[in-house]
Amino acid sequence: MTSPTIQKDLVNCCAVETTRAIINEIGDSLFSILVDKARDNSVKEQMAVVLRFVDKSGQANECFLGMSHVTDTCAQSLKDAIDAMFSTHGLSISNLRGQDYDRASNMSGEFNGLKHLILRENPHAMYVHCFAHQLQLAIVGASCKHVNAFRTSYQANILEKLNTGELIGGSDQFQEMSLACPGDTRWGSHLLTVTCFINMFNAIIDVIENISEDGVHSDQKSSALRQMNNMQDFEFVFSLHFMFEILAITDNISQALQKKDQDIQNAMRLLNLCKYALQNLRENGCDTLFSRVIEFCVDRHILVPNMEDIVVVKGRPRCVAQQVTYFHRFYVDLYCHVIDSILQELNDRFPETTIELFTCISCLSPKDLFAAFDKKKLLRLAKFYRLDFNSEELLLLRSQLDKFLLFVRMDETFFNLNSISCVAQKSVKTRSSCYFPLVYRLLTLALILPVATASVERVFSTMNLIKSDLHNKMGDNWLNDNLVIYMEKAIFKKLENEIRHCFHILHSVKRSITSPDRSLVSFNKADQLERCTNHSASSFSFNIITTAQEISKYPTRVQHLKRESMFTDRPSDASNLRCFQSRLASGTQFRTAFPFATSLIKSIRYY
Template sequence: MQNYFKRKEPSSSTPINVVEIDDLPYDPYYRPRIFQYNPNQRDEIRRQYWIRGPSQPRGNDFPKTNGRRFVKAWFDKYSNWLEYSVKADRAFCLCCYLFGDQGGNEAFVTEGFNSWNKTERFKDHVGHINSFHNKALQKCDMLMRPNQSIHAAFHKQDDIVKTENRIRLGATVYACRYCLKCALPFRGHDETEASLFKGNFLELLDLIISQNEELRKLPKAPGNNKLVSPCIQKDVVKCFKQEVLKSIFKEIGDDVFALLVDESSDVSKKEQMAIVIRYVDTLGLVKERFVGLVHVKETSSLSLKSSIDSFFAKHKLSLKQLRGQGYDGASNMRGEFNGLKAKILEENSSAYYVHCFAHQLQLVVVAVARKHLALVNFFDKLAVLMNVVCASCKRKDILLDKEKERVEKEIGSGIIETGKGLNQELSLIRPGDTRWNSHYKTLLLLIDMYPSIIKVLEYVKEEGTNGSSQNQAHGLLKYLKSFDFVFYLHLMLRILGFTNILSQALQRKDQDILEAVSLVESTKERLQDLRITGFEQLLKKISSFCEKHDIEMLKMNVNCVNSRRQRDKITNQHYYEVECFNTIVDMQIQEFSDRFSEASNELLISMAALNPRNSFSMFDASKLMRLSKLYPNDFDSLEMIELEQQLDMYIHNVRKDPRFANLNGIGDLSRVMVETRKYLSFNLVYRLLKLALVLPVATATAERCFSAMKIVKSNLRNRIGDEFLNACVICAVEREALASVKDEDVIHRFQNMRFRKGKV
């Protein structure tokens, strides 16, 4: 048989196996021809591409070819079919691609068009009413009207059935919205009719039906048309996600934005990359929006860059719109030559990198804690204390009982005041290795619960079940009743109190970089003041604590026995003030200066001239002109001349306007400029202001997304798919955008996703 029938060699036209709809390529240059896909999937793929719409990266900086380039206005003129490939710098036709297996102009389907000087080719491609392009466009419209298809002819439904389906789908959409808003798991262990717990979705749906008379009166739907299956749930959730992202990207439009990226593994040990976009909305408000989780198989800079490129292509964004990057301190992120920062800067030199301020602050405290031996011993003892007191449930209960007895006794003596929210039940918090602001809370509780902790340690010492814990309790009692412990406890509480204010401020989504730099400088100044006048105040607090808890207070004028330089015969005053207090505070100040070097570069110095505080006292037109030169893609030579004139008029105008008198930062300035519509008169100044506002400060928003991810994908839900996880986390994090999504839009998108027998 093989002699008569030769086997056909595989070629580029060999049909592709069944593919995941969500994995279809976005760049038109890399798409396989439509006839290469599985015949059973072609209509679904066509529908998916047509719902996505043409790939139109409007924010892209289109390169020149033979002195000509692609014009963004063509997107508006041919909005329903014209596509552009960023990688190939060529134009394509979406509708001709979808029905390209039936003839047509190959230039706009396979090769792409790039003769930008021959603009008449676009009009020629559209052609007359019976041209192939118009026929393909008509087929696309017919594809989105399934009521006229042959499938619909076999499943005709009257208006009553459609109304019933609409009511059922509305209940499904409502139940999905509630589960997404509360980050609840959809599925249950047993979803049968007789089950007492079918899962949150089905239980909520039953509750809705029981409270809605219209739903109760509906006839029972066929088994395949109840709109409650897992596939239906995932489709509805996906529709919610797409509507949320649609509203976010509509706010961004063609404007500039910053990119914040962080990585973390989920419960099933998959590396997930969180992507956050920072931008200024139409009201002049700074927003940080979580826009997606991307599963990355490796965390190299090339892999991360490739994932970001795919994400941008998917949502019609461009790296040319990028004006800021914010990452943590990992080498694959901030590497000078091969890091993600460097890869993006190669394509866009205006995407300035800012090291996460919160991460830098953590490095400051960690560095100091590791360099001073006495502090190393203090935090080591603190870790042992947590293990001894909090590791056992019995000991933790004893601690709570002792603390309750103490509070009741002090309330009876009039030492403690009573009132709403006061004297709540407290317990020691175990400090986190990567969250040094948690140490501040631990030290606060340690001071407040000190008597109860001592009693628990005495109990463990006397009644402990093994010699190891008894020995640890004995050593801790000796250390906790020493002057050294009290000294370092109050010193670190004072220092961490300063840095905690800065840490809390860096968690704000609308925190601008100038305000963050100002807070860093204020923290340095407060540490300098502590260095000069803080020792005497610290001694008073230590003396009061020692007197209250019967701890021996050292005499400061006698020779010190702790010093390693015994022959020098230094006093306790000299040792604790010079070798301990001054040394530790100096280390903090030095680390601040080393870690926060961004505060001295030209970019931030120039941006400081925008600060509206004290009647724009820091305004300097020459600095702002230098700032505009750092963004060559945003200001051309003519706009530079116009900007200089605008700056002169701008400062004269806003200083006389009482509405600009008491502004606290550039965030307030942006908002008021929009409210007073001065952003229209001083459009170039407002553009400078937005460039300053989009620079990221910290990656706290990205880290919050991982907290939501751990709630959505828990140990009991560790098999949840990446696409469903992504949709659930986006909706759970961006609840404000979710609340603005209309049910009608979700239902419309749900109906257009694929052919469905039940119509609404």
């Protein structure tokens, strides 16, 4: 087990069996894909693919399929990599019913994006923009775009100075804590940064004041003094607390959207809750916010302007300046404008077709004994998937929907359910999925629609742990095998016997290939050959398996070549193996009969 080759073969067997278990669980059922790309520590573009499907128990699952290195990130290259991965694992793009990416042009472009290329081949693969990403763009993007004072003050210079060697002159209170830099893809990091900034406001001012007095360069001193004056301004403090209020509303929703078991109906309910909370903040939260900001400023000796005084808008000549009060400035121009912009962003990010689709899916909600159940909208939902419901099944679906509604309102098993996923699981448990197969198909289609790409983001986080700076020469196959095992460890732990048997077969095949005199004996067992046929989840294992099939298919040809004295030497050491390989390369008859065996033996190492 200390040999690197043995270790890689063992990890490869674990990854092959784990992936095979996932593929077997999917079978011929429908699924969706979640795709994203990122660079690893060796600056190579890696594309991760996650599958979302409904298992035999009615539970929606998101499983990591694999990672592929792409030479460039254009849409066609990503599509080719997905096709190759599907071909390797025996998946059909015709069974694809959903796709979830970010809003990058190469992923979701209307004309040449990956979304369009897949829809061109399969028009039933509904595209859903990541809900968590939409929330991030709408909340953080709109807020930061309008709250210029806050953004320029704490993002541009403050965080940079506080995380450099200039922190030596800070107070003891500050040295026990640190500011968290907001990340582009870590939604909760913005709330953490704002919270720390509010709690450490006094310490930050002390540090910047020390820099302004003891700085080495005059530019450093003037910059620190300018930033300190900006921070000790009522508008900056108001913007800081206002940002906290907005992010506090969306943080729990953002975390809930990134759960694996989330479905479209719950996601829409959470987004509607977010809209309601923001609207309530606009109508009823202003007085509380003003009171908290004024109290914060008084405690820190920051000047509080009289809200009835006139303020001149900066950037305009005084003779034509707009005469507005401070209250109008903070309430109308900042407070209401930012909230309205966020609400408008949330409403604009769903196209008309997507809204109609989500509205139809919401009719499957089990809340209040299926109070939202609407047969017309559910029939409309079925028409979105004409490949899964023909004209005859649409007629049968009408009667099944009526019977299903009566059934769930009579059976106590379906009382007090909260999500569509619970309905699907109860349907399987009570075997009503067999009584109402078309309704269960609708439930499955609703569940496999992806909600967020959080599962793919977790893959990239794990990738950075595995392929670290100290392991930046790790190969793509080795990285993929480790990721599959780590991400799907719950499945991996159940496959001990299968992995052991796969590893035994793999090495028996290798020994047989390096010792051709024993090849017929090794591959004469029907159970080994049958076992080998089931392993096609990786290219290396696939070559070995195909080699086993070839040698077992042509035993008379091997005997004939042996009689021609092509294999007179037995490769008992490395020199004999090289001699064997050279003879193999010159044997036209053997290369024709055994193309996979030829390529594999040329590349195999003797150990």
